Amino acid sequence: MTTSAAVPAISTQQLRKVYKGRAVVQGLTLNVGPGEVFGFLGPNGAGKSTTVKMLLGLVLPTSGEVRVLGGSPQDPEVRRQLGFLPEQFRFQTWMTAAEFLNFHGRLAGVKAAELQARIPQVLEQVGLGGRGGETLNGYSKGMLQRAGLAQAILARPRLVFLDEPTSALDPIGRVEVREIISGLKREGVAVFLNSHLLSEVEQVCDHVAFVKAGEVLRSGSMAQLLGGEVPVEVRVDRVTPDLLSGLGRLGEVQLLPDAFGQPGVQVRLARQDDLPLIAQTVGAQGLKLYALTPHRPDLEGLFLELIDTSGEQKTAGVGA
Amino acid sequence: MRNVLLIAELSLREALRKRLVLILLVLTALFVGFYLYGILRLQNTLDERALNAGLDFDPERGRRGLTGASVAFSAIFGMYLVYFLGSLMSVLSTVGAVSGDIENGVMQSIISRPVGRGQVVLGRWLGFSIVNVAYVALLSAALLVGVHVITGYTPPQPLTAVGLVLLGVLLLTSLTVLGSTLFTTLSNGIGVFVLYGLGFTGGILSTIGQLAATPTLVTLGSFANAVMPTNALWLGASYYLQPEYVLQLNRLSRGANPFVGTDPVGGGVVIWAAVYAVAVLLLAVLAFRRRDL
Secondary structure (H helix, E strand, O other), X not given: OOOOOOOOOEEEEEEEEEEOOXXXXXXXXXXXXXXXXXXXXXXOXXXXXXXXXHHOOOOOOOEEEEEEOOEOOOOHHHHOOEEEEOOOOOOOOOOEHHHHHHHHHHHOOOOHHHHHHHHHHHHHHOOOXXXXXXXXXXXXXXXXXXXXXXXXXXXXXXXXXXXXXXXXXXXXXXXXXXXXXXXXXXOOOEEEEEOOOXXXXXXXXXXXXXXXXXXXXXXXXXXXXXXXXXXXXXXXXXXXXXXHHHHHOOXXXXXXXXXXXXXXXXXXXXXXXXXXXXXXXXXXOOXXXXXXXXXXXXXXXXXXXXXXXXXXXHHOOOOO | OHHHHHHHHHHHHHHHHOOHHHHHHHHXXXXXXXXXXXXXHHHHHHHHHHHHOOOOOOHHHOXXXXXXXXXXXXXXXXXXXXXXXXXXXXXXXXXXXXXHHHHOOHHHHHHOOOOOHHHHHHHHHHHHHHHHHHHHHHHHHHHHHHHHHHHOOOOOOHHHHHHHHHHXXXXXXXXXXXXXXXXXXXXXXXXHHHHHHHHHHHHHHHHHHHHOOOHHHHHHHHHHXXXXXXXXXXXXXXXXXXXXXXXXXXXXXXXXXXXXXXXXXXXHHHHHHHHHHHHXXXXXXXXXXXXXX
16 A cells, blocks of 8 residues: 555546446546545436445445555555545444444554544534533434544544535534535545535535446536636627627627516626626627626536436436 | 454443343343242152152252153253253344344444454454353353252253353354345344254154154254254253263153253264354355445
8 A cells, every 4th residue: 555645545447336237337437636625426326325335445346446545445554544424324323422433443443542532522523522421322313424424534534435424414514514624625634525415515625526327427626617618697778789799709699588678698708807898898888787697607507417407317316 | 353352342332232131131030030930849849749658758869760850851951941042042132243234334334444344244253152152151050050959950961061052052143143244134034043943853853763763864854953053962962961860761762852862962063063153154254255335
C-alpha cells in the first residue's frame, strides 16, 4: 500500500459487478483525488451502493480494478484508514453510544487511551455531546445517523464514505453534516458522498460523477460541470432587430414567448461577467428593461438532462 | 487473534445484555428444579416401598436391582434432556451469528473495519461456543449433583460423559455457524435441526436393525451417524452414565432402548466429531470470505 499524499483516494478501472447474469455495475472508471469531496449521483438502481460496497471490500468485483488509497480494499491496512456511514445505519442497539464507538475504535486499532479522549470529542462534533451513556435503542433515527457519522470519523480516516448521510436529519442536522464534511476537507480527508440531496452535493463537493445503469455518464469538477454558458432571460417593452443584433454579439439569442405582456429573449452568455453588457445594450437602444434573469445551471438541471427522463427513472427520484 | 477475541467479547456481551443468559439461567433453574423434584418423589416412593417390604435398606450403600436401575435411569434420561436442551440452545443461540448481522445491516460497518472476515467468523464461534459449553456444563453439573444429593447415586464416569456431550454441543455450534455464513437465519435453523434429526434417525435405525438382525438398517444408521455424529456421541456418553448392572440389563434387551448405548464410544467417532467440528468451522471461514454483503 502506498501512503503518499499524491496517491488518488480512489481509482477504479472498468469495474464490473454481475449479479445472476445482470450487470449492476459495468465498466465504471472513477478517480477521486486525495482530500477531495466527491459526489456520486444517479437514479435508483444505478449501482451506486454496489459501487460503494466494492470500494469498501464488502462486495467482490466480477472484473476490473479497484484501488483505494493506493491499495486493495481487501487489505486491512487500507481499511484501517477508511470511515463508512452505511445508508442503512443499523448498529448494535443494545450498546450505549460510547460502547458502540469504543468497539469500532478498537476494531480500527485505536488505542484505549486515545479512545477515551476521542469518543466525547466526536460525539460533540455530531451533536450528541453528553448522550454517550444512553443505549442506542433509545435513540431517534436522526440520532442513530449522527452516531453512525461519529463512528465513521472516529479513527481519523483518510477517506470517508458517506452513503446518504443526511437522510434522517432535520435541516439543522444537515447544516451540521455539511460543516463536518467541510471540516474533513480542511483536514485533507477525502470524502466520497452518495446523496440524493443535490443542493447539498452542490454546496460541498469539488467533483461529481453521474452514473446510470452502472456506468459513468459524466464526471468533472463543479466548475467544469456547471461553469459553462449562462442562459439569461431578458424582458423588455419591445424586441427590435437592432436589439437582437446587439445582443447577438454577446451570445446566442433566442426569442421567448411573451410573459405578462412583455416580450423577451434568451441570451446564452459565454461568461457570467458579461451580464452588465446586456443592460447596457438594452439601454443604448432606448428600450425599457423589465427583467434580467440569469438561469445558472445547477446539479438538478444537469441531473435531469443527463438521466433518461422517460419511464420509471424519471419518477423514481435520485436515491440509491 | 486480538480481533477474534474482540468479536468473541462482543458476542458474550451481547448474550448478557440481551438477557439471553438471564433467561437461560431462569429456565434452567425451572427445568432442573422440576426434574429433581420428580426424582425426590421417586426416591421417597422407593424408600417407602423398601420399608413396607421389611427390607433392611441402607441408603449409604446405594440401591441395586430394579430400584437402583430406576435411579440410574433417572440420571441418564436427565442427562439426555440436558443434551437435548443443550443442542437446542446451541442452534437457537447461534443460528443468526453471522446471517443475523448481515440481514440487519450491522455486518457492513464491522467488515469495513480492518478486521478479517475469518476473524469475525472465529470470534462469533468462540463467543457462542463459550456460552453454549458453559450452559451445558452448568446444567449437567446441576443435574448430576442434584441426583447425587437426593439419591446418593453418581454415574461411573460422569466427566467422560459430559465431555462427549460438550463435544456434541461444539459440533452443533460449528455447524450452525457454517450455516449462518451460507444461508438466511431461518433456513439455517431449519437445516441444522434436520441434520440433528438425521443423527437421531440413524440411532433409531441402528437400534431396529440390531433388534431385527437387519444389516441394511444398521448400515443406514451408521451412515446417518457419520453425517451427523451427535446421536453417536450421546449413546457413547450414556454408556459412561450406566453402572455395570444397568449395562447388563440393557444388553439383555439387545439394545431395544434407542436412547442408551451399551458400548463405549469408539475412538473413531470422537476423532471424527472433533475433526468435523473444526472442518466445518474452517469451511465457514472460507465461505464467508467470498460472500457479498
